[in-house]
Amino acid sequence: MFIGWARAGADYEPAPYKVIYRSGTRIGARWGNFIGFLRWQRYLLATLYKHREKIAAVHCADLDTALVGYLFCWLFRKKFIFDIYDQYSSSRGVSGYASRIMNCMESYLAREAHLCIIAAEERVEQHRLQKGANAPLILENVPLEDLGAEEIPEYSGTLHIGYFGVLERRHRGIEDLVAFASSRADIHLHIAGYGAREQEVRLAASRSGNITYYGPMQWAEGVALMRQVHVIGGFYYLSNPNHAYAAPNKYYEHLMLGRGLLTTRGTPPGQRVERHGSGWAIEEGLDPLNRWIAELHLSDMRRAGMNARALWETRYRDYFQEHYVGRYGRHISQYSRSLENA
Known part of the structure; x- marks a missing residue:
């Protein structure tokens, strides 16, 4: 029960x-x-x-x-x-x-x-x-079932970033992701979930063609959405003491889906993606996001995705x-x- x-x-x-x-x-x-x-x-x-x-x-x-x-x-x-x-x-x-x-x-x-x-x-x-x-x-x-990985979508000049989860008021960098997508023509943010920032995200999506808000989703739907993006976003700002010990679902979902994870430096997810080459760990705030994309290459996305899925296969497929x-x-x-x- x-x-x-x-x-x-x-x-x-x-x-x-x-x-x-x-x-x-x-x-x-x-x-x-x-x-x-x-x-x-x-x-x-x-x-x-x-x-x-x-x-x-x-x-x-x-x-x-x-x-x-x-x-x-x-x-x-x-x-x-x-x-x-x-x-x-x-x-x-x-x-x-x-x-x-x-x-x-x-x-x-x-x-x-x-x-x-x-x-x-x-x-x-x-x-x-x-x-x-x-x-x-x-x-x-670790997800209870392997929903499988697909090739990263073709890149046509716009980087598609996905976020699926709780839209918390603080400590998760939701506001920075939204501001990042709103300020650039080469970014499209796909965001799904519910929480304290839901109305702000909905309003931002109505004002910007670079943001699509899908509302709350069941887990399988949200993970399927993340399969359609180039990079998965998941920040854990250290203003919340728990994030020094963060062990989020997103870390394991990015491995399963074969997508690079963009996360926070100095946290366990950040240390892991740097160690295994399955994503990027950056400082908190909007400026580090702009520096990250300025240095990003298509080969980086593909390499991160391949490393992510390889780690899933060797360590977590039967977990x-x-x-x-x-x-x-x-x-x-x-x-x-x-x-x-x-």
């Missing part, structure tokens, strides 16, 4: 195993979502209680679900799985005393979990997690089966047997 919260602008494909809580709260509204957050906690606990006889383990993503999930597992002797996507306080822009409380709660729940999951080795240090026998399970954000179905699946099978024997 999957329990999800579909906030404004987001949606889930219907399925028999999905239980969806719907509300009008917006992603990126921060404290403005507090009442909606409390209602979500109540809904989550009530849903877990209703299905308690069929539950062997609860897999919780971030503090949005972990507090209630841990309480439920403690009360009803279920296995608690804590999947830490990002450090909660940093990703929500919380600072000061509230941030320290959240970080302590996060570390405590990670230690108490029957299984803790993180997306990269670097995050062991970030979350002050244990090593050795009690080390967390590292599951990189989902080996690690998600294999390593994670063995934990779930063990927990399920404990329910059957109870």
Whole structure:
């Protein structure tokens, strides 16, 4: 069973195993979502209680679900799985005393979990997690299926850059990508997603022939769109402390699709694309974008795309089966047997 919260602008494909809580709260509204957050906690606990006889383990993503999930597992002797996507306080822009409380709660729940999951080795240090026998399970954000790569589209004097993801207000360089495309005749930005900057992006697209905004998309649709561009954009500005440990889906999607990734220098994605020659890592802001394109050659795009797909083939093609179905699946099978024997 999957329990999800579909906030404004987001949606889930219907399925028999999905239980969806719907509300009008917006992603990126921060404290403005507090009442909606409390209602979500109540809904989550009530849903877990209703299905308690069929539950062997609860897999919780971030503090949005972990507090209630841990309480439920403690009360009803279920296995608690804590999947830490990002450090909660940093990703929500919380600072000061509230941030320290959240970080302590996060570390405590990670230690108490029957299984803790993180997306990269670097995050062991970030979350002050244990090593050795009690080390967390590292599951990189690799797509569950290989949608395949195609040749880079023919270049006819206009560079097509794609962005598919959350349109966050800060720290992601959305505003710089939009300004970059708006100011040049040789750039076309294809952008899809939803979030706090959605209206700004929509307005920019209406004013500029160099920007096409596609609105929210399901994952397969968005990835198919990225296949039609020359370069995939994904910035992780270090004004958000989490981005020093960034392990984004876009990194693995660019490998799968065989497209070069344009990202931020000094972040894990930036270090990786430089190491493997699968993209470009630049400084933050508009000026570095203009310097990057001034030095870009068609051969660079093709080489980056070829290196990206080659790395996918050698390291990640079978990753989902080996690690998600294999390593994670063995934990779930063990927990399920404990329910059957109870």
